[in-house]
Structure formats: structure tokens, C-alpha cells
Amino acid sequence: MIRLVGILVGIGFTFVVLLAFVTGAYTAATEGLGEETAEKAFHLEAHGPAGGFAHDGLTPEWDLAQLQRGYQVYKEVCSACHSLEFVAFRNLEDLGYSEDEVKAEAAAWVVPDINPDTGENSTRPGTPTDYFPSPYANDVAAAAANNNAIPPDLSLITKARHHGPEYVYSLLTGYQEPSAELAARFPDSVPGPGLYHNPYFANLNLAMAPPLTTDGQVTYADGTEATVSQMSQDVAAFLTWAAEPSLVDRVKLGWIVMGFLLFVTVLAWLAKKSVWSTLKTRKD
Amino acid sequence: MSFPWAKQYEPTNPVAKFFDEKLPLPRLVYNAVGAGYPVPRNLSYMWNFGVLAGFCLVLQIVTGVVLAMHYAANDAVAFNSVEHIMRDVNWGWAMRYAHANGASAFFVVIYLHIFRGFFYSSYKAPREMIWLIGVVIFLLMMATAFMGYVLPWGQMSFWGAKVITGLFGAIPLVGESLQVWLLGGYAPDNAALNRFFSLHFLLPFVIAGCVILHIWALHIPGSSNPTGVEVKSESDTVPFHPYYTAKDGFGLGVFLLIYCAFVFFMPNALGHPDNYIPANPLSTPAHIVPEWYFWPFYAILRAFTFDFILPAKLWGVLAMFAAILVWFFLPWLDKSPVRSGSYRPLFRIFFWVLVVDMLILFWLGGAAAEEPYVMFSQLATAYYFLHFLVILPIISSIEKPKPLPFSITEAVLGSDEKSVLKNKSEPTA
Numbered sequence: 001m002i003r004l005v006g007i008l009v010g011i012g013f014t015f016v017v018l019l020a021f022v023t024g025a026y027t028a029a030t031e032g033l034g035e036e037t038a039e040k041a042f043h044l045e046a047h048g049p050a051g052g053f054a055h056d057g058l059t060p061e062w063d064l065a066q067l068q069r070g071y072q073v074y075k076e077v078c079s080a081c082h083s084l085e086f087v088a089f090r091n092l093e094d095l096g097y098s099e100d101e102v103k104a105e106a107a108a109w110v111v112p113d114i115n116p117d118t119g120e121n122s123t124r125p126g127t128p129t130d131y132f133p134s135p136y137a138n139d140v141a142a143a144a145a146n147n148n149a150i151p152p153d154l155s156l157i158t159k160a161r162h163h164g165p166e167y168v169y170s171l172l173t174g175y176q177e178p179s180a181e182l183a184a185r186f187p188d189s190v191p192g193p194g195l196y197h198n199p200y201f202a203n204l205n206l207a208m209a210p211p212l213t214t215d216g217q218v219t220y221a222d223g224t225e226a227t228v229s230q231m232s233q234d235v236a237a238f239l240t241w242a243a244e245p246s247l248v249d250r251v252k253l254g255w256i257v258m259g260f261l262l263f264v265t266v267l268a269w270l271a272k273k274s275v276w277s278t279l280k281t282r283k284d
Numbered sequence: 285m286s287f288p289w290a291k292q293y294e295p296t297n298p299v300a301k302f303f304d305e306k307l308p309l310p311r312l313v314y315n316a317v318g319a320g321y322p323v324p325r326n327l328s329y330m331w332n333f334g335v336l337a338g339f340c341l342v343l344q345i346v347t348g349v350v351l352a353m354h355y356a357a358n359d360a361v362a363f364n365s366v367e368h369i370m371r372d373v374n375w376g377w378a379m380r381y382a383h384a385n386g387a388s389a390f391f392v393v394i395y396l397h398i399f400r401g402f403f404y405s406s407y408k409a410p411r412e413m414i415w416l417i418g419v420v421i422f423l424l425m426m427a428t429a430f431m432g433y434v435l436p437w438g439q440m441s442f443w444g445a446k447v448i449t450g451l452f453g454a455i456p457l458v459g460e461s462l463q464v465w466l467l468g469g470y471a472p473d474n475a476a477l478n479r480f481f482s483l484h485f486l487l488p489f490v491i492a493g494c495v496i497l498h499i500w501a502l503h504i505p506g507s508s509n510p511t512g513v514e515v516k517s518e519s520d521t522v523p524f525h526p527y528y529t530a531k532d533g534f535g536l537g538v539f540l541l542i543y544c545a546f547v548f549f550m551p552n553a554l555g556h557p558d559n560y561i562p563a564n565p566l567s568t569p570a571h572i573v574p575e576w577y578f579w580p581f582y583a584i585l586r587a588f589t590f591d592f593i594l595p596a597k598l599w600g601v602l603a604m605f606a607a608i609l610v611w612f613f614l615p616w617l618d619k620s621p622v623r624s625g626s627y628r629p630l631f632r633i634f635f636w637v638l639v640v641d642m643l644i645l646f647w648l649g650g651a652a653a654e655e656p657y658v659m660f661s662q663l664a665t666a667y668y669f670l671h672f673l674v675i676l677p678i679i680s681s682i683e684k685p686k687p688l689p690f691s692i693t694e695a696v697l698g699s700d701e702k703s704v705l706k707n708k709s710e711p712t713a
């Protein structure tokens with residue numbers, strides 16, 4: 001009985017799903033497999049800078065000099081529009097700054113506060129325990145200043161995109177004029193006013209004007225030449241640290257754990273072998 | 285119950301004796317996973333996954349309880365509290381990555397455990413109850429993992445919750461009210477997040493209870509084995525301890541090596557980047573996908589695109605649930621008297637087709653909902669239902685199985701004295 005009902009139910013589901021298949025296949029045969037879109041034709045996969053990042057792979061390191069340069073780019077360029085809400089000034093000690101340097105650095109930022117006498121909103125210099133302040137009072141102000149797009153918080157950006165560090169690098173170096181082919185085939189995908197073409201961005205046009213445009217836009221304290229590519233990879237490395245300060249420690253600890261587990265597993269295998277060796281096996 | 289030759293627990297030291305008289309907990313353990321539990325001597329490594337699943341459950345409970353000490357189930361701060369765990373809590377990142385990847389590991393182990401059951405028809409008499417409880421555990425795991433994924437309140441948390449709870453809206457008449465009742469609102473918000481957290485905390489303990497029933501039911505007939513021939517005499521078994529504790533210990537080591545490689549070297553490989561974007565009801569992600577372990581069922585859900593009497597969406601929901609519920613009926617759908625797929629030439633072919641079909645469904649559930657993927661998933665879905673509901677019942681009646689060994693001992697050693705005796709007394713056998 002169960003088997004009979006089962007066969008009927010099975011044939012029922014199969015029939016309905018095959019009906020859907022037949023209609024789908026008919027549409028595909030008569031109209032083709034969906035329309036070509038500009039995103040499909042012109043979107044490019046993210047790539048990292050030549051030589052990659054120091055934090056890549058199974059033996060990652062933080063390149064502290066690079067992180068400091070990247071921080072400088074964030075501070076002097078990106079922070080005009082983007083917040084970094086999960087990072088506190090005290091975290092900058094990770095980048096190799098001393099406690100006093102962090103104090104001085106924090107004091108150079110202005111953070112929101114409340115006037116203790118009047119209760120009104122006010123500001124004061126930052127302290128190490130403060131978090132990076134947001135450039136805009138709220139999302140409405142952020143959108144109003146940026147052609148209706150809200151600049152996302154950057155503290156998790158490298159984890160919030162596929163191949164995040166490479167993506168940030170590609171995005172910053174990837175701005176270009178839309179090709180004539182794109183304009184001819186997909187006139188709707190040519191950037192309108194206030195939008196900029198970038199084949200690494202998911203829908204090809206974004207509201208962020210190219211933030212890094214000229215070599216020497218920042219003057220690096222360590223004398224490194226500030227090309228657009230250099231600044232882009234530095235800030236990408238910095239944002240990778242900002243998204244996951246524990247990355248390098250995690251992988252290093254991972255090797256210790258793996259070594260220990262490997263040792264224990266070999267012991268367990270030997271133990272298993274010795275326990276089972278007392279049993280008779282096939283006598284051929 | 286156990287076999288008559290099972291070793292008896294005989295405490296010698298006074299403390300152990302005291303306990304055994306007042307609360308025989310050590311005796312329970314001895315009989316469950318100690319020397320008092322005789323187990324077929326020929327179990328392969330496919331029999332390691334039950335113990336590993338138990339380990340995963342404990343791992344999730346331990347890491348989960350620690351996370352719950354720092355997590356805040358409120359839609360305004362949930363996302364930030366997870367980042368607080370990642371950045372400020374000592375070892376918080378390790379706890380969170382261990383928990384998030386622990387869920388994936390749990391499902392890998394469970395899928396292997398279930399497919400072991402399919403191949404060796406572990407669901408057949410006398411083990412039907414073990415199987416039924418197992419399917420209940422799987423359903424509870426899915427509910428638990430789904431609600432856990434909502435807790436970090438990222439974009440995929442929110443939109444995943446919205447899509448999945450939206451499925452209830454497809455039920456005729458009561459659907460909409462049911463959906464609102466489940467969520468505590470019209471879309472996932474603070475009310476939903478809070479109840480999901482409460483249930484996500486509760487359900488693992490319900491699972492633990494079911495696991496106890498599962499093992500209790502297992503100890504009545506004892507474990508099956510790769511030949512599918514039941515235990516006949518003492519020479520067919522070895523005591524669980526030390527034989528299988530040693531084997532499971534090695535299996536656990538291998539499991540931990542793979543699991544830790546994920547936790548420490550690629551902790552976000554199985555997650556979706558969008559879940560590092562805070563939930564935003566006003567911005568829909570380009571592709572909404574659940575976690576990978578739901579993909580086969582998600583593919584089945586999306587395969588129904590044609591309104592045939594009922595709306596396509598309702599067909600999809602029915603099929604998705606049916607795809608799991610059909611497992612409940614396996615003991616009665618598969619009537620072959622032979623358990624092990626090793627002795628079932630026809631069944632074995634279809635078993636491997638099912639494995640491939642399932643892998644295809646995994647792939648398609650994660651793919652975008654566009655052609656040609658939808659067409660592929662329709663074919664794969666059709667096979668899925670045909671396999672369990674049509675092919676399995678039919679082959680179990682037409683197939684001619686290969687001859688079985690007389691006993692486990694014979695399968696392992698090449699001969700069994702008792703089978704010789706038996707042949708003498710019953711020359712026809």
C-alpha cells in the first residue's frame with residue numbers, strides 16, 4: 001500500500017516538474033537563454049597588485065610600513081566620505097605605533113561629544129578609546145552629499161566582497177571611460193550624471209568619483225613614491241587589517257594547532273593499529 | 285538489550301561500587317560506548333560518522349553557549365555584537381569561526397552518515413526507529429542552523445529569513461496569517477530575531493534528547509555492518525572499547541585536521557560575503573542564497589516554475605518538504621530482504637546515480653535562478669523523486685541479489701566454523 005501511494009506521489013511530482021521543464025525548454029528554444037546584460041558582458045573579475053599582498057596565503061605577515069601608509073590614505077582621502085566604525089584609535093597600536101603616538105594621532109581627530117554643562121552636542125579631540133568618527137551626521141546627510149548613494153562603512157569591506165582586498169585594489173585602479181562597444185550595445189549602461197564607469201563594480205557604474213587620481217596625492221612619511229597603484233594597494237592592505245585584525249595571528253595559531261593535531265592523529269592511528277592487531281584476520 | 289556474551293560491568297573499587305548501587309551511570313556508559321557493547325568486527329570507516337556527529341553537537345553547544353554570553357539578540361545591535369565578539373572578546377574570533385564552520389562540519393558529517401544509511405539500507409527492520417529518529421534530528425538541525433544564520437543579522441541573515449518564512453505564505457488560506465504569526469510581524473524584525481535566538485538556543489538540547497533516543501534505539505538490535513548480515517555469534521563482534529574507541533579516535537583526528545584547516549585558514553570560505561553587510565530591509569541582494577547545506581532542497585524548491593492546478597510556489601514548497609519527508613518512508617518503500625548495497629547489483633547503480641544527482645542539486649541550489657540552471661534542476665529534481673518513490677520500490681522486487689556470506693566472521697576470516705556445522709546438518713543450505 002505504502003509503495004503504491006509512494007509510486008503515485010513520485011510520478012505526480014515528477015510529472016509537474018517535467019511540465020515546468022518542458023515549458024522552460026520551449027522558451028529557451030524559441031527565445032534563447034535569457035538576455036545578455038551589460039554586467040555579464042563587461043564586468044571584470046577582481047585582481048590583486050603585482051606580487052600580491054604580504055597578508056596573502058598560508059604564511060601571512062602584516063607589512064607594517066604598508067599598513068601605516070594605507071592608514072594615511074584612508075585618513076587623508078577616504079575618511080572624507082567613509083566611516084570606519086568598528087576600529088578604535090587604540091587599535092592603531094597594531095600598526096606599529098607607540099602608545100604616545102596613538103594618543104597624539106587620536107587627538108588629531110575630532111569626535112562628537114556632549115557638552116557636560118549644557119547637554120548640547122559638541123565635539124572634542126579624540127582619545128585612544130574612541131572609535132573613528134563618521135564623516136556624516138546620518139545616512140540622509142551622507143546620501144544627500146553623494147548623489148543619493150551612501151558611502152558604505154569600510155571596516156568590513158574586504159570581508160563583504162568576494163576577494164575583498166583584490167576587489168578594493170581593482171576598484172580604485174579600475175576607473176575608465178566606458179568603451180565605445182558598451183555605449184553601442186548597452187546605451188542604458190553608460191554612466192549618467194554623477195556616476196562613474198568602473199568594470200569591477202557589480203553594475204558597472206558607481207556614485208563614487210575616482211578618489212585616487214594623481215600620483216603624489218598623499219605625501220608618504222616613509223618616502224615611498226605615492227603612485228595611484230601604490231596608494232590603492234596600501235589602502236586595500238590597511239582595510240584588510242581593519243576588517244580582520246586577527247588574520248595573521250589566526251593563521252599562525254592554525255599551524256600550531258595543525259601540527260599538534262597531526263601528531264595526535266598519528267598516535268591515534270598507531271593506537272588503533274596496535275589494538276586491532278590482536279584480532280585474527282583472513283587466513284588465506 | 286545486548287548480546288548474551290556482552291561483558292558485564294564489575295566495579296572493583298569502592299567509589300565505583302558506591303555509584304553503581306546508587307546511580308549506575310558508569311554502568312550506562314560502559315554498556316553504551318564501553319567494553320559492554322559488542323559491535324560487529326567488520327565496520328568500515330563509514331561507521332565513524334555517528335560518533336563524529338555527536339562530537340559536532342557537543343562542539344556547537346560549547347561554542348554556542350560561549351557566544352551567547354557575548355551576543356545580543358536585538359536588531360539594533362546584533363550585527364555589532366558579533367563584531368564585538370570578533371574583535372574585543374578574548375578568543376571571540378576563534379569561538380565564532382569554530383561555531384560557524386562547526387555548523388558546516390556537522391552537516392558534512394550528517395550527510396555522509398545518511399548516505400551510509402542509504403547504501404547499506406540501515407533503515408530496514410529491525411532498525412526503523414533509529415532511522416525515523418535520525419530524520420527527525422536532521423529536520424531539527426536544519427531548523428537550528430537556519431535560525432542560527434539569522435542571528436548575526438547581516439544581509440543574508442535578513443533576506444534568507446524573509447525568503448524562507450515567505451514560503452509559508454504559499455500555503456492556501458492560512459499561509460499569510462501563519463507567516464505573520466511565525467515572524468511576529470510582516471517582515472523579519474526584532475520580534476523574529478528574538479524568537480529565533482530563543483529557539484536557536486533551545487533546539488540543540490532537543491536534538492541532544494533525540495540523540496539519546498537514537499542511541500537507545502540503536503542498542504536494541506545493535507549496529508548493522510557492511511555485509512548487512514546480522515550478528516550470529518560472539519566471533520562476529522568485538523567490544524566497542526577498545527576496538528571502536530581506538531578507531532573513532534583516529535577518525536576524530538582526521539576530522540579535526542580538516543575542520544581546523546577551515547577554521548584557521550579559510551574561515552569565511554563557506555559563508556557569504558553579503559553577511560558582513562548589516563541587514564538592510566531596503567536593499568535586496570543580487571542573489572539570495574541560503575547556506576550551502578540547504579542547497580539541494582533550495583534547488584528543488586525553485587525547480588517548480590509551472591502552475592499546474594496549484595500555484596508553482598506551492599508545488600515548490602510541497603516538493604521541498606516532501607524531499608525530506610520521503611526519507612521517513614524508506615523502510616517501507618525498499619522491500620528488498622538484503623540490506624547491504626554491496627550485494628545488490630542493480631540497487632548499487634542507482635545509488636551512485638542518486639549521489640551524482642544530489643551533487644548536481646547542491647551545485648544548482650547555489651547557482652543563480654536563471655537558465656540553463658533552472659532546467660538542469662528540474663531534471664535533477666525529477667530523478668530525485670523517481671529514485672525514492674518509483675525506482676527503489678521497483679528494483680527491490682525485481683532485483684536478484686548476490687549470495688550473502690553466512691556470517692560476519694565468514695566475511696572477515698573466509699570461513700566460519702559454525703557455517704561448516706550448519707552445512708553438515710542442513711545439506712540444502
Ligand code: HEM
Pocket residue numbers: 341344345346347348349350351352355366380383384387390425428429430432433434435436484485487488489491555
Ligand atoms: C545543532 C547545533 C547548532 C548549529 C547547527 C548551529 C548553527 C549556527 C549557525 C549556522 C550560526 C551562524 C554563524 C555565523 O554565520 O555567524 C549560528 C550562530 C549562533 N549560534 Fe549556533 N548552532 C548550534 C548550536 C548552538 C547553541 C547550543 C547555542 C547556544 C547555547 C548557539 C548560539 C549561537 C549564537 C549566540 C550565534 C550568533 C553568533 C554568531 O553569529 O556567530 N548555537 N549557529
